[in-house]
Amino acid sequence: QKEVEQNSGPLSVPEGAIASLNCTYSDRGSQSFFWYRQYSGKSPELIMSIYSNGDKEDGRFTAQLNKASQYVSLLIRDSQPSDSATYLCAVTPGGTSYGKLTFGQGTILTVHP
Amino acid sequence: GAVVSQHPSRVICKSGTSVKIECRSLDFQATTMFWYRQFPKQSLMLMATSNEGSKATYEQGVEKDKFLINHASLTLSTLTVTSAHPEDSSFYICSATGTGQGVDNQPQHFGDGTRLSIL
Numbered sequence: 001q002k003e004v005e006q007n008s009g010p011l012s013v014p015e016g017a018i019a020s021l022n023c024t025y026s027d028r029g030s031q032s033f034f035w036y037r038q039y040s041g042k043s044p045e046l047i048m049s050i051y052s053n054g055d056k057e058d059g060r061f062t063a064q065l066n067k068a069s070q071y072v073s074l075l076i077r078d079s080q081p082s083d084s085a086t087y088l089c090a091v092t093p094g095g096t097s098y099g100k101l102t103f104g105q106g107t108i109l110t111v112h113p
Numbered sequence: 114g115a116v117v118s119q120h121p122s123r124v125i126c127k128s129g130t131s132v133k134i135e136c137r138s139l140d141f142q143a144t145t146m147f148w149y150r151q152f153p154k155q156s157l158m159l160m161a162t163s164n165e166g167s168k169a170t171y172e173q174g175v176e177k178d179k180f181l182i183n184h185a186s187l188t189l190s191t192l193t194v195t196s197a198h199p200e201d202s203s204f205y206i207c208s209a210t211g212t213g214q215g216v217d218n219q220p221q222h223f224g225d226g227t228r229l230s231i232l
Contacts, residue, residue, distance in 0.1 A: 034220050043119075043206045043226040044157070088156065090221075099145050099210035099219055105156045 003027060004091050006104035013111055019076040021087050021107050026070070029094020033065055035074045036088040038106070044088055048074065079111040116140050117209050119224025127232055128199060134192045134227045136207030142187035143209035147221060148180070151204045163190045197231045204228050 004025045013019045021035075032051055036044035048063040050056045050072065056063045062075040072091075076083055089104040116139040124132050136146055145164050149157040161182050163169045169182035181193040190209075194201055205228075208221035 032220075036223075041204075041228075043223040046220050046222065049220050099221060100147070100159070100162060101221055103156050 003093075003102045004089055004104040006087075006089050006107045008105055008107060010108040010110050013079050013109070015079060015081060015111055015113050017079050017111075019079045019083065019109055019111070021074040021076070021089075021109065023072045023074075023089030023091075023104055024070055025072070025089075025091045025102075027091065027094050027102075028067075028070060030067075030070075030091045031094065032092035033063070033072045034090040034101070035061075035063060035072075036090060037083075038086045038088060040085075047087075076109075079109075081111050081113055084109055084111050115211070115222040117143075117207065117222045117224040119207050119227055121227060122225060123228045123230075125230045125232065126197065129196055130231070132194045132197055132229060134194075134205055134207070134229075136190045136192070136209065136224050138188045138209045138211075138222075141209075141211045143190075143211060144187065146184060146190040146207055146209045148182060148190075148192050149206045149208070151206060151226075157206065160192075194229065197229070199231045202229055202231045 006023050035048045037047050038044040050063040050065045060077045064073045086106040086108050088106045090101040118137045120135045148160045151157050160175045161169045161171045163182050163184040165184050165187050171177045184190040206226040208223045210219045
């Protein structure tokens with residue numbers, strides 16, 4: 001079982017729709033959760049961080065965390081073609097990790113006009 | 114804030130050459146820097162964790178004599194690929210986290226990456 005799992009997709013949504021990206025993790029002690037966006041040929045950029053159960057909203061992005069279910073998701077409202085990218089879920093392992101992250105394999109999102 | 118600069122962005126060189134990649138945190142002090150490599154259509158693979166003033170910690174399967182890491186200051190880490198061969202061609206990306214309390218909760222901020230092509 002992979003430590004951080006994401007559906008590799010591709011996930012295709014029409015412009016203006018809500019894109020829902022999901023991630024599960026195996027380490028129950030994990031405390032910090034991040035979503036990164038990576039355009040083709042570019043490095044990842046941080047979109048959201050979430051540390052406690054519930055929802056966290058930032059503009060068109062909402063991160064949701066459920067530690068009991070070991071599940072974290074990212075919702076993108078009013079999806080735009082410019083949102084087309086690979087979305088990486090990243091988790092800080094339990095214990096002292098000194099910032100080390102475990103990444104999922106990424107979900108490819110395509111937003112079509 | 115939290116800008117990480119990586120240089121060079123692209124390197125093309127002959128087999129057997131050693132290549133140095135620099136990673137700098139521009140507006141914060143980075144206690145820890147990380148080096149990744151990424152092959153096409155794959156996720157990031159952590160190579161090593163670099164802490165200022167101490168030896169880097171390499172992930173299993175990564176040759177420390179092949180990939181030399183130096184983290185001499187709180188704003189600079191370097192990765193040297195020694196005697197590079199075509200199989201070392203990849204996208205190398207550094208990231209950094211800041212100092213202070215709660216380092217485990219701090220996100221990593223990534224440089225723009227270095228695309229290394231060995232002929």
